[in-house]
Each structure stands twice: as C-alpha cells, then as structure tokens.
Amino acid sequence: MTTGDVAIRVKDVSHQFGEPGDAFHVTALQKTSLDIQRGELLCLIGPSGCGKSTLLNMIGGLLAPTSGTVEVGSKPVRGPLPRDIAFVFQENALFPWCSVIENVKLGMMFQGAPKAEQEDRARKALEAVGLKDFMAHYPAQLSGGMRQRAALARALSLETEILLMDEPFGALDEQTRMILGEDLSVLLSSTDKTIVFVTHSLGEAVFLADRVAVFSARPGSIKEIISIDEPHPRKPGFVTTEKFSQLRNTLYGLLHEEIRKAVAQTVMAGPLT
Amino acid sequence: MNGALTFRDLRVFMLRRAWLARLLVIAALFLLWEAAARWWVDPIFLSPPSRVLTSLNEVFETGGVPGALRITFWELAVAFSISVVIGLVVGLAVGLSRFSHRSFMPIILLLYGTPQITILPLFILYFGIGPASKVAFGVSHGIFPIIVTTVAGVQNIKPILMTAARSMGASRWQLFRWVIFPHMIPSFFSGMRLGMTGVLLGVLLAELYVSTAGIGYFTTMFTQNFDPTKLLGLISILAAMAIALNEIVRRAEVYFGRWRTD
Numbered sequence: 001m002t003t004g005d006v007a008i009r010v011k012d013v014s015h016q017f018g019e020p021g022d023a024f025h026v027t028a029l030q031k032t033s034l035d036i037q038r039g040e041l042l043c044l045i046g047p048s049g050c051g052k053s054t055l056l057n058m059i060g061g062l063l064a065p066t067s068g069t070v071e072v073g074s075k076p077v078r079g080p081l082p083r084d085i086a087f088v089f090q091e092n093a094l095f096p097w098c099s100v101i102e103n104v105k106l107g108m109m110f111q112g113a114p115k116a117e118q119e120d121r122a123r124k125a126l127e128a129v130g131l132k133d134f135m136a137h138y139p140a141q142l143s144g145g146m147r148q149r150a151a152l153a154r155a156l157s158l159e160t161e162i163l164l165m166d167e168p169f170g171a172l173d174e175q176t177r178m179i180l181g182e183d184l185s186v187l188l189s190s191t192d193k194t195i196v197f198v199t200h201s202l203g204e205a206v207f208l209a210d211r212v213a214v215f216s217a218r219p220g221s222i223k224e225i226i227s228i229d230e231p232h233p234r235k236p237g238f239v240t241t242e243k244f245s246q247l248r249n250t251l252y253g254l255l256h257e258e259i260r261k262a263v264a265q266t267v268m269a270g271p272l273t
Numbered sequence: 274m275n276g277a278l279t280f281r282d283l284r285v286f287m288l289r290r291a292w293l294a295r296l297l298v299i300a301a302l303f304l305l306w307e308a309a310a311r312w313w314v315d316p317i318f319l320s321p322p323s324r325v326l327t328s329l330n331e332v333f334e335t336g337g338v339p340g341a342l343r344i345t346f347w348e349l350a351v352a353f354s355i356s357v358v359i360g361l362v363v364g365l366a367v368g369l370s371r372f373s374h375r376s377f378m379p380i381i382l383l384l385y386g387t388p389q390i391t392i393l394p395l396f397i398l399y400f401g402i403g404p405a406s407k408v409a410f411g412v413s414h415g416i417f418p419i420i421v422t423t424v425a426g427v428q429n430i431k432p433i434l435m436t437a438a439r440s441m442g443a444s445r446w447q448l449f450r451w452v453i454f455p456h457m458i459p460s461f462f463s464g465m466r467l468g469m470t471g472v473l474l475g476v477l478l479a480e481l482y483v484s485t486a487g488i489g490y491f492t493t494m495f496t497q498n499f500d501p502t503k504l505l506g507l508i509s510i511l512a513a514m515a516i517a518l519n520e521i522v523r524r525a526e527v528y529f530g531r532w533r534t535d
Binding site for chain 2: 060061062080082083085086087089091092093095097098106107109110111112158
C-alpha cells in the first residue's frame with residue numbers, strides 16, 4: 001500500500017432523508033470527511049442508523065449527497081460507476097431466475113465487459129469463491145452462505161478496483177460468517193482492490209480491516225479511525241491472540257456509548273428504519 | 274410375486290396415482306350423464322354422451338358450422354392478441370411509475386369490477402352486430418386481468434435487485450429486459466390464462482346476445498330447435514378448444530417459472 005495514493009475521497013459529506021420539516025426528516029450523515037487509500041480494506045462500524053450504509057451508497061453513486069462531494073479516482077461521483085466500483089449487498093441480490101453462472105455473466109453484460117471474456121471470467125470467479133460445482137444451480141437451491149459467495153463472485157468478475165460490501169455476511173449465522181471471513185481475507189490479499197466494508201461485528205472488523213472507522217450515533221460522523229497493523233492474509237489463529245482482543249476491546253469501548261446514545265434516540269423517537 | 278393384495282397395498286397404489294382417481298371421477302360423471310340421458314331425462318333436453326360423440330360429424334356437416342367455428346376462433350384470436358398487447362403496455366405503464374399507479378390504478382380496478390354485461394347493448398350499438406362487437410366485448414373482458422396481473426408482477430419486484438442491476442451499469446432497457454421482464458413473466462402468464470377465459474366469455478356472450486354467425490348463433494339455434502345432440506357436440510368442441518388453449522399457456526407458464534419452484 002503506497003500511502004498518499006487516495007482511491008476514494010469523501011469531503012464534508014452530509015445526507016438527509018426527506019425535506020426539512022417533514023415528519024420523516026432525518027440527518028443520516030453529518031459533515032463526514034474520509035480518505036480511503038488505494039489497496040486498503042476499510043471497515044465502517046457503528047450503531048444502527050448512523051449512516052454507514054448511506055455513506056457506502058454515496059461512494060457507489062447509488063445515492064447523491066445532500067451536500068459535500070465524493071471523488072473516486074479524483075473524479076466526482078455522479079452515478080453508478082460500474083467499471084470502477086462493484087457492490088456486494090447484505091440481502092440476497094442474486095437474480096432468482098438466473099443460474100449462478102448466468103448471474104455472474106449478467107453482471108458483466110450490464111457492465112459492458114467483452115462478450116468473449118464473460119464465460120471465462122465467470123468460471124474463474126466462481127472457482128475462486130469455491131462454487132465450481134454449483135454453477136448451474138439456481139439461487140433458491142443454495143444456502144445463504146453460498147449465495148453470498150455467488151454474489152461475491154459476481155462482484156469479483158467485474159474486475160473493478162473498488163469493492164463496496166454492505167454487511168455482506170450480516171444475515172448469516174456465526175460459523176458460516178467466520179469461515180467466509182477467513183476465505184475472504186485469503187481471497188482479497190491476492191488482489192490489490194480497495195475495499196470498503198460495512199459491518200456490525202467487532203470481530204469481523206478487526207479480522208478483516210487495515211483500518212476501522214467508528215461512527216458516532218445519529219447524526220452520524222466518524223468518531224475515530226483505528227489501524228489494524230497485521231499482515232494479510234490473516235491467519236485463523238489471529239482471532240485468539242492478545243492483540244486481537246485488545247483491538248476488539250478498544251473498538252468496543254468506542255462503540256458502546258454510541259450504541260447507548262442510538263438506542264436512547266430510538267426509544268424517544270420510535271424506530272426509524 | 275406376492276399373491277395377497279391387502280387394502281393397504283391398494284391405498285398405496287392409489288395414492289401414487291392421483292391421475293387414476295381423476296380418471297375414475299370423470300368416467301363416473303360420464304356414466305351418470307349417459308344413464309340420465311337414456312332413462313330419466315326427456316331426450317329433447319339431454320342427449321347421452323355416446324350419441325353426442327358419434328354424431329360430432331353431423332355437427333360439422335350442419336351448413337355453416339365450420340364457418341362459424343372459424344369466425345369464432347378468429348374473433349377469439351384477435352380479441353386475445355389485442356388484450357395481451359394493450360394489457361401488457363398499459364400494465365407496464367401503470368406498474369412502473371408510481372404517479373400513474375396512484376392516478377390510474379383505481380380507475381382500472383373500478384372498470385374491472387364492473388360487470389361489463391350491463392353495457393353489452395352499447396357495444397352492439399357502437400360496433401354493430403358483426404365480428405367487431407364480439408372482438409371489442411372480448412377485449413373488454415380479457416384486458417383487465419392482464420393489466421392487473423402485469424401491474425402486480427411489476428410491483429412486487431425486490432428493490433435490491435433493481436439497485437444491484439443499476440450498480441452494475443444496467444441501462445433502462447437492460448433493467449426491463451433482464452430484471453423486470455423475467456420477474457413478471459410468471460404472473461404475466463397467469464394473467465394471460467385469466468385473460469383467455471375472459472376473452473372466451475366476452476366473445477361468446479356477445480355472440481349469444483345477437484349475431485348472424487359464429488358459434489353463439491348456432492348454440493342459440495340448436496337450443497331453440499331442441500337439438501341437444503348437436504348443441505352438446507358444439508359445446509364439446511368449444512370446451513376442447515378452450516382446454517387446449519389454456520394448456521398451452523399453462524405449459525409455457527410452468528416452463529418460464531421453473532426457477533420459482535426449485
């Protein structure tokens with residue numbers, strides 16, 4: 001990772017849902033600035049409703065900031081950038097009427113990848129995530145973990161420099177999540193992608209990230225950024241080290257009061273999402 | 274070979290063969306009909322299925338019946354095509370825009386809920402007593418189920434699929450062709466089946482009401498001449514036609530919706 005080489009620049013970005021005066025008017029994100037280095041894996045962690053996903057969607061061009069700018073490769077983001085940015089979502093975002101390999105190829109078709117390469121790239125991506133024997137299956141025939149692997153393969157096949165992952169393992173059980181996390185760490189260490197990863201899991205953040213950005217309660221902004229100085233790919237044994245626990249505890253300390261604040265807000269205002 | 278056949282064996286044998294039970298019920302109904310027509314009911318009202326079947330050729334030989342079948346079939350085909358094309362276009366237009374859904378969907382549901390039979394005389398008045406009024410009335414019955422199911426098919430699409438496609442750079446046309454269209458195909462086919470039933474109903478009702486040709490004309494005639502053999506023969510032909518058309522659409526529906534049942 002060459003320092004100073006910025007892949008994504010977020011500058012004074014705010015986002016509000018609804019118009020001021022509306023009953024549902026909410027400031028999700030407040031004047032947030034963040035530089036994401038080329039090749040790093042940055043985790044966004046924070047209480048529910050603090051705007052982590054909102055920020056991710058703004059980086060990906062799916063949502064326009066109310067104020068401030070997002071730049072990718074020093075160009076302002078004005079809409080989706082399929083050649084530079086690929087997404088993995090929390091929900092199952094595979095097309096149920098397409099087989100696994102068709103799903104991957106469809107993504108490349110949307111992106112405009114050369115037709116001759118699609119089959120080959122799809123197979124490689126699916127092999128990389130361990131779905132070689134399930135290419136002809138439909139999403140409904142796969143487990144939740146396998147579906148997320150397929151979604152990851154679809155994102156990888158797009159060969160973008162940036163990968164945005166919005167709680168990709170959020171809906172999975174703890175064990176599946178652990179294995180996927182380990183596999184992801186191995187997989188990503190062999191690429192030089194810039195990755196922004198939203199998560200709720202402290203352990204996941206410490207295990208995967210180069211840096212972890214901790215968000216404050218709504219209106220969200222970045223409270224602190226912590227560096228995780230451990231070479232990739234992370235070994236499964238990293239989880240049991242003293243260093244891991246300390247980092248995890250630090251994150252817990254930072255996060256805990258924000259979560260309390262967020263809960264207090266929801267109790268007063270009612271659930272917002 | 275085990276010689277002894279127990280009740281249990283029979284039960285298992287039947288449970289594995291649902292079609293056999295179906296066949297038995299149909300056969301029983303036909304036997305009942307046959308018996309009723311032969312011994313209990315006045316032959317000017319009912320004719321046994323054996324005679325209906327053996328005199329099918331007489332129906333075809335009756336002057337004008339082949340032509341009437343052709344006309345009715347043609348009316349059905351035209352009315353159905355118009356219903357599908359307009360229904361699909363209107364359904365997409367209403368389903369894909371929140372504004373038009375809010376504005377126009379209540380009107381469509383209102384029209385769908387109105388029994389069109391009440392305005393059949395107006396159709397005859399506007400479109401004449403020829404095929405045009407039959408086609409128009411058929412469309413008025415077939416189009417609404419297609420619109421409503423198309424709207425429903427477009428509406429319940431998961432937003433995340435649209436977002437995912439957009440994030441990968443899908444154009445508007447690609448969104449329609451690869452996301453919206455495959456998603457709505459199963460409900461579109463159910464709509465087409467309902468539409469087909471509707472078209473059949475509309476066309477035949479209009480023919481029965483007033484006409485100089487078509488199957489409706491002959492069913493009226495056979496009824497008034499107390500000729501149940503020919504009447505039932507004609508109805509059988511119609512039923513066979515309806516079943517065949519319905520089956521074609523149903524097969525297509527199963528084929529295009531196979532990802533759902535997995």
